[in-house]
Amino acid sequence: MSSPRYNDVVNKGTGVCSKTCRSRKIAAKLTRDGAKAGAVMLEWGWDPLEDYPGAGKQWSSRCIHCGAIKPKKLAHVQKGRGGCTNCAGRDVTDESARRLMRDADLEPLVDYPGSLQPWLCRCVRCDHVGTPTYAKVRTRGHQCWSCRSEKIADALRLDSEEAIASMLEKALDPLVPYPGSTELPWKARCMKCEAVLDPGPTLHNIRGAQGGCATCAERGINPAKPGYLYLVSHDGHQALKWGIANIEQRLAQHVSQDWELVARWNFDLTRDAWAFERQIKSWVRGQGIPKALTADQMKYGGHTETAYLADISLQLVQKYIEFLTGRSPEPPQEA
Structure with a gap:
């Protein structure tokens, strides 16, 4: 059944059927001969591997330049949107991504997570563990926080008088000559509490916002000092939390809020622990698991590194x- 308008039939010649017949006419106009369709694909660099499936359908074809097999649509190819992503360098496999990272002196420690995701790697040049992204390494080359810090330290290198002045401004009295680098610990005495800092703070941190004396400081993490990665759980919130610190006060703060220590892993440098902390967060969130708590529920901070025990097990x-x-040779099963 159809209900055409008289005016359309007489003046426009569109026929009496506005549904089935009209659809057939449109389909007939769009129908292509298989040979002609194949010729179009070849013209744009694609060799069809099967008979023409029809307009608007995926057509398995091989790129005549690199041999990659892709599902393409004839309409997209004709409009210039059917380029080969492999030829363009946008197809990244775990193997090719690892090759690029190794060429940049970075050794991946986990599988390729995606071009914009943090990728846990070890720097071949300085042995530092960090989390650069594939996209940044591909664009800028070698990416390492530790190596970068050394370059910055060289640029900020001071003479002895300037270095001592910086220490005195932070109420720190140097007990040994300037070590010659902004990244080397400098033994000193705090002029406020008389505590002897050995190893002392680095001049890089002194000239920043971190201060110098850990005894006087209320909080903060020194990446150049020994630290630890911890895992705690909370029965009331039914949640778990991971984090890093280099002062015992941090764990004491969580324990005071009814968190229980599950495990702790010590590191010679807190910055290495930070790299692992970031990788854990990427792994948990990559499974679609959201954070469990809000900032209001965490008196001492750290709510972004939480997850509900119902979403992922503590074990x-x-x-x-x-x-x-590296404490276990076998990776765990996914959540």
Whole structure:
């Protein structure tokens, strides 16, 4: 059944059927001969591997330049949107991504996570563990926080008088000559509490916002000092949390809020622990698991490194950390 308008039939010649017949006419106009369709694909650099499936359907074809097999649509190819992503360098495999990272003196420690995701790697030049992204390394080359810090330290190198003046401004009295680098610890005495800092703070931190005396400082993390990665749980919130610190006060703060220590992993440098902390967060969030708590629920901060125990088990996270840090040779099963 159809209900055409008299005016359309007489003046426009569109016929009496506005549905089935009209659709057939449109389909007939769009129908292509298989040979002609194949010729169009070849003209644009694609060799069809099967008979023409029809307009608007995926057509398995091989790129005549690199041999990559892709599902293409004839309409897209005709409009210039059917280029080969492999030829363009946008197809990245775990193997090719690892090759690029190794060429940039970075050794991946986990599987390729995606071009814009943090990728846990070890710097071949300085042995630092960090989390650069594939996209940034591909664009800018070698990416390492530790190597970069050394370059910055060289640029900021001071003479002895300027270095001593910087220490005195922070109420620190140097007890030994200037070590010659902004990244080397400098033994000093705090002029406020008389505590002897050995190893002392680095001049890089002194000239920043971190201060110098850990005894006087209320909080803060010194990446150049020994630290630890920890895992805690909370029965009331039914949640777990991971984090890093280099002062015992940090764990004491969580314990005072009814968190229980599950495990702790010590590191010679807190900055290495930070790299693992970031990788854990990427791994948990990559499974679609959201943070469990809000800032209001965490008196001492750290709510972004939480997850509900209903979403991921405590044992699984602990096993993953053991694997990342080299304590366990086998990776855990996914959540």
